Amino acid sequence: MRNPRLLRGLTAVLLLWPIGARAEDAPLTAPADIAWVAVSAALVFFMQAGFALLEGGSTRAKNATNVIMKNYADLCFGLLAFWVVGFGLMFGSNPSGWFGTDHFAMDSSAGNEAVFFIFQAMFAATAATIVSGAVAERMRFWPYVVCSIVITAFIYPVFGSWVWGSFYDGSGWLADRGFVDFAGSTVVHSVGGWCALAGAIVVGPRLGRFSAMGAARAIPGHNLPLAALGVFVLWLGWFGFNGGSTLAASTDVGTVLMNTELAAVAGVMGTLVMLVISRQPISTLTTLNGGLAGLVSITAGCASISATSAVITGFIGGVVMVLSAALLEKLKIDDVVGAVPVHGFAGAWGTLAAGIFHAGDSFNLVRIGTQALGIGAAFVWTFSTALALFLVLKILVGVRATTLHEQHGLDHTEHADVGYPEFQPSLAPRAMS
Amino acid sequence: MKAPKSASWWHALPDTLMAALGPVKGELAVHYWQSHYANKPDSAAIPFMRDVAAECDLSSAERQAVRTAIHRARSGITNAAPQSDQKLLAGRVVARHLLLLMRREIFAEPEVSQREFIGVLTQQMAPGKGLHEMAAPVLGWLVQGGKMPELSLPSLGMVVHACYVTACKVLGPVRGDEILTMAVTSASKLPEARRLPPNALIYPNHPALTSA
Numbered sequence: 001m002r003n004p005r006l007l008r009g010l011t012a013v014l015l016l017w018p019i020g021a022r023a024e025d026a027p028l029t030a031p032a033d034i035a036w037v038a039v040s041a042a043l044v045f046f047m048q049a050g051f052a053l054l055e056g057g058s059t060r061a062k063n064a065t066n067v068i069m070k071n072y073a074d075l076c077f078g079l080l081a082f083w084v085v086g087f088g089l090m091f092g093s094n095p096s097g098w099f100g101t102d103h104f105a106m107d108s109s110a111g112n113e114a115v116f117f118i119f120q121a122m123f124a125a126t127a128a129t130i131v132s133g134a135v136a137e138r139m140r141f142w143p144y145v146v147c148s149i150v151i152t153a154f155i156y157p158v159f160g161s162w163v164w165g166s167f168y169d170g171s172g173w174l175a176d177r178g179f180v181d182f183a184g185s186t187v188v189h190s191v192g193g194w195c196a197l198a199g200a201i202v203v204g205p206r207l208g209r210f211s212a213m214g215a216a217r218a219i220p221g222h223n224l225p226l227a228a229l230g231v232f233v234l235w236l237g238w239f240g241f242n243g244g245s246t247l248a249a250s251t252d253v254g255t256v257l258m259n260t261e262l263a264a265v266a267g268v269m270g271t272l273v274m275l276v277i278s279r280q281p282i283s284t285l286t287t288l289n290g291g292l293a294g295l296v297s298i299t300a301g302c303a304s305i306s307a308t309s310a311v312i313t314g315f316i317g318g319v320v321m322v323l324s325a326a327l328l329e330k331l332k333i334d335d336v337v338g339a340v341p342v343h344g345f346a347g348a349w350g351t352l353a354a355g356i357f358h359a360g361d362s363f364n365l366v367r368i369g370t371q372a373l374g375i376g377a378a379f380v381w382t383f384s385t386a387l388a389l390f391l392v393l394k395i396l397v398g399v400r401a402t403t404l405h406e407q408h409g410l411d412h413t414e415h416a417d418v419g420y421p422e423f424q425p426s427l428a429p430r431a432m433s
Numbered sequence: 434m435k436a437p438k439s440a441s442w443w444h445a446l447p448d449t450l451m452a453a454l455g456p457v458k459g460e461l462a463v464h465y466w467q468s469h470y471a472n473k474p475d476s477a478a479i480p481f482m483r484d485v486a487a488e489c490d491l492s493s494a495e496r497q498a499v500r501t502a503i504h505r506a507r508s509g510i511t512n513a514a515p516q517s518d519q520k521l522l523a524g525r526v527v528a529r530h531l532l533l534l535m536r537r538e539i540f541a542e543p544e545v546s547q548r549e550f551i552g553v554l555t556q557q558m559a560p561g562k563g564l565h566e567m568a569a570p571v572l573g574w575l576v577q578g579g580k581m582p583e584l585s586l587p588s589l590g591m592v593v594h595a596c597y598v599t600a601c602k603v604l605g606p607v608r609g610d611e612i613l614t615m616a617v618t619s620a621s622k623l624p625e626a627r628r629l630p631p632n633a634l635i636y637p638n639h640p641a642l643t644s645a
Contacts, residue, residue, distance in 0.1 A: 208609060
């Protein structure tokens with residue numbers, strides 16, 4: 001080099017360019033971003049504990065361990081399935097816009113990609129674990145595990161690629177049309193909710209849940225405080241679920257979290273108002289579900305709507321949850337924890353609300369139409385594939401526990417175990433000896 | 434010869450025939466069974482009853498005796514007790530107490546009609562649910578009272594389960610669980626429950642059923 005200035009200039013460009021370019025173009029390169037997403041992944045992981053507590057407490061004592069085992073299986077089998085197949089389908093290079101084509105069983109050597117994987121794997125496990133609450137107390141364990149694997153490896157990632165499939169190359173066809181779902185009202189929650197709906201329909205209601213005349217009979221869970229604690233844990237996890245979806249430790253996190261909290265409490269208000277108007281008792285479980293409905297509703301638009309809109313979104317989310325729960329009862333669909341109203345219906349409403357209240361572009365009919373298209377696509381894809389999955393399993397291996405197993409409780413029949421032997425002295429296997 | 438999987442009564446049939454027909458005709462009937470029907474499936478019992486009557490020239494009383502003996506063998510009632518006699522007798526006392534308590538509790542509910550109870554219970558004891566020909570006598574006893582049919586312990590367990598399902602369907606699962614738990618708790622206080630606890634009628638693998 002004859003020109004020392006040019007040399008110095010080129011050196012400076014070479015030294016600075018990678019940092020500047022990567023920080024600007026590729027997500028998750030700054031240490032603070034990585035740290036924030038890693039913490040968020042841990043919070044979303046903790047949501048599995050929330051689901052376990054909520055679903056365990058909402059079921060009868062003789063089935064509590066079984067439903068917690070299903071949550072546990074969702075995490076373990078789901079994470080592996082997502083790593084082997086799901087992540088590649090969802091986030092791999094997506095030239096067609098319909099599914100990813102690489103990064104199957106990806107390596108962990110690239111730290112920024114690995115932290116993104118672990119964050120997304122927790123989301124996949126969340127989508128799958130929504131199902132366990134709806135089919136609790138009567139679905140056999142191993143067929144459930146198969147469903148969990150298929151949901152995390154195939155059903156969830158394929159739809160996810162339509163919306164979020166642009167981490168590497170290409171982008172999803174829904175994202176290209178301007179569909180907005182920031183943290184997954186539809187991608188995670190509605191997908192889980194519609195899978196749960198298919199499962200609840202195929203498995204059928206619990207023994208005696210509906211009378212011969214069609215009236216719904218309440219089957220209270222064995223431990224309401226446990227269920228309440230589960231909702232608190234889930235609520236805490238939402239700080240990571242929505243907050244971490246920024247994929248950056250930026251000021252956006254504050255906006256996201258504030259909207260999230262406002263919508264959650266508004267969801268409770270909406271539920272209470274509905275219960276009062278319809279002259280129903282202020283049921284603890286329904287009120288707890290109201291908070292979750294608010295959280296699910298705001299998940300799509302928490303980064304793109306105003307605080308006032310967040311309150312409205314959450315409030316209506318609570319209303320939608322109460323109404324859809326009544327609809328399911330009328331249709332004689334037995335959803336033990338209210339997973340379909342909370343995740344399916346409230347998620348669909350929240351996704352629509354993200355279009356209605358989009359900051360700076362509110363009530364844009366084109367945007368609302370795009371959101372409706374995404375909601376419909378999610379339902380058609382998820383419900384049909386999940387229904388086929390449950391039906392195939394029903395025909396091949398059977399998904400439903402026998403009435404004798406329902407009598408004994410799935411803790412005993414599926415796991416040779418009993419959650420509370422002291423409370424079930426006459427029926428517990430330990431009393432046999 | 435290979436016995437059908439579901440037919441434990443199959444092994445006991447020669448003894449049953451000998452006991453019902455005496456040594457001469459019994460011997461003939463056993464020979465006919467072994468040469469013509471022993472290798473056929475479980476359902477062969479019905480044509481066998483028809484054919485053996487003609488083959489051995491059985492009187493109507495003998496036909497009735499054979500029919501009853503085979504029905505009893507198929508539904509698990511045998512003169513040669515599979516469990517020890519004392520355990521079986523204790524189990525029947527415990528089951529009777531448990532079932533009558535369940536029936537009383539179900540009928541005590543104002544919204545339950547006898548007709549509804551019978552309808553649901555009949556469904557639970559339909560053919561193919563394991564009780565075979567004993568379903569009708571058991572149903573009659575549960576509804577009208579009288580002498581409880583003599584059933585084996587597994588069959589008694591099936592009746593308890595049928596009553597539980599009936600309770601769940603007519604009263605809901607919460608009340609169904611309560612009634613079963615209450616009946617089990619009450620039955621476990623009987624002196625006979627020390628020989629055969631009521632849990633043995635609920636859990637098919639209960640150790641009391643396998644221990645001597």
